[in-house]
Amino acid sequence: MNGISHFLGARHADPVSSSMPGSFPRENNDANARSHSHNFKGFLKYLSFALLRIPLFFSYCLLSIIVSTFTYLNKLSDFGLLYNRKTTDHAVELNILIETLSNESLSYNSTTYNFGSIYNPQSQGIVSKSIVESYTSLLNSCTQNFKFGLIYIHDPVNDHSLKFVNEILCNEEFVHLIKKYQMLYWFGSILTSEGLQVSNALKFRKLPAIGLLCLTNSNKIELVYKIEGTLRSSNFAKLDRVLSKYYPQLMILRQQKKNTDMHRLLREDQDARFNESLRIDRERERQRIEQLERENELANREILKKQWLLWRKTQLHTPTQGSSCQIAIRFNGTERTIEKFDPNAPIEEIYVFADLYRNKLLDSDEVYDEPPLNYQHKYDFLLAAPSPRTILEPTILIKDEATIYPSGNVVVEDVVD
Known part of the structure; x- marks a missing residue:
């Protein structure tokens, strides 16, 4: 100018x-x-x-x-797919994320470990046994086992996420803290519905982010420490102090749970012993009652049998002079008696006589004019002619059985039930 x-x-x-x-x-x-x-x-x-x-x-x-x-x-565009994707299995999403981070971590050479050698279950990573499949499972496991829960929310849109993974998650001091305090951990991606919900619930302002969960005195899972966004926010010494602060409390809770479980097992064992003793006593009582019922039933049956035999005794046919059949009856192989029967009577007359003889009712003075109600008599023995051995049928007339008519021998054979 x-x-x-x-x-x-x-x-x-x-x-x-x-x-x-x-x-x-x-x-x-x-x-x-x-x-x-x-x-x-x-x-x-x-x-x-x-x-x-x-x-x-x-x-x-x-x-x-x-x-x-x-x-x-x-x-x-990948982030936009979050709102159009269908619900998938949490375990599948976790495996995809771990495989992705494991492959990406191989190209990063500034750390002692790579991601896969630490966290990948398929390669049997250093702490891979402590991984859980979902955020809900992590909360349940931390509550039941009184352990720390570690959460990592990955942001694939952020160019610094891989550096965050390798400089913090793969840091030797960080891995040592995981093993020292026996932490359980879960990883999620912000591109999944579960990862997005967890990030919002824990109020992470920057991603990627790491959160430490712990069961506090109020018996609630709370976020007690977090690392957000950049490496500058990481402080392993402070993380160790936080872990040292809450670890004794978790140990006390674990011991209380152990004592509670022990008392519960003792109580269950006592209850089991008592129930077993009670079951044995009840079984014995049941058997005693059943035995008593059987004895009562048998006694009642014997009474009815006696009444029926005494009634049937009055119905026996008397042989006429010059018309009779003489039968020799042998009992139990030694005892023997001879009796005359009407040849026109059925062989059942011999069964009745043998039954009266076995029950010692032939000389009884008791008389029953009618048979007992609701009683059907069954003979507990068989009559057989010895030579040749022939089972005598009760319905056949005596004179029609050649083995015993006009005279013969009969053996009483007990029927074994």
Whole structure:
């Protein structure tokens, strides 16, 4: 601008003053004119360069904005799938996340361990046995076993997530704390519904994030420590102090649970012994009652049998003079008696006589004119002719059985039930 002012000032100089007496020679005026012309050309060159540079600068800025926008839109497109995906198994989501982090961690060489060697169950990682499949399972396990719960929410959109994983989760001091305090842990992605819900519930403001859960004196699971967003927020010494603060309380709760379980087992064992003793006593009582019922039933049956035999005794046929069948009956292999029967009577007459003889009722003075009600008599023995051995049927007439008529031998054989 100074060149412009100088140039314009030279063009509008007073012409009268240039021709005044005592002025410089004309050659000096020509030199000044050439100087002004040179300055004007420099201004034009500067102006042309400025007019060309400004559009190029804005074009570069615009292109940078477009490239950055497309890069982030590509990442956010995955995040948009969260609202369109169907519900999947939590275990499947966890396995996918662990496999992804394990593969990505292999390219990171600044740590002693890689992610897969520590946390991947398929490669039998250092602490892989402490992983749980879902956030709900983590809460239940921490409550039942009185252990710390470690949560990691992964953000694949964040370019610093992999560095966060390798510098914190794969840090040797961090892994040592997990093993020292026997933590249970669960990993989730912000791109899953479960990971998003957990992140909102724990009020993580920056991702990726790590949270430490612990059962407090109020018997509630609470977030007692967290690392959010950047590596600057990590402090393993502070994490160790927090763990040391709550660990004795968890040990007390574990001991209380152990004592409670022991008392419960003792009580269950006592109850089992008592119930077994009670069951044995009840079984004995049941058997005693059943035995008593059987004895009463047998006694009643014997009474009815006696009444029936005494009634049937009055119905026996008396053989007539000169018309009889003489039968020798042998009992139990040694005892023997001889009796005459009416040949026109059925063989059942011999069964009745044998039954009366076995029950010692032949000489009884008791008499029953009618049979007992609701009683059906069954003979507990068989009559057989010995040679050849022939079972005598009660319904056949005596005279029709050649083995015993007009005389014969009969053996009484007990029927074994």
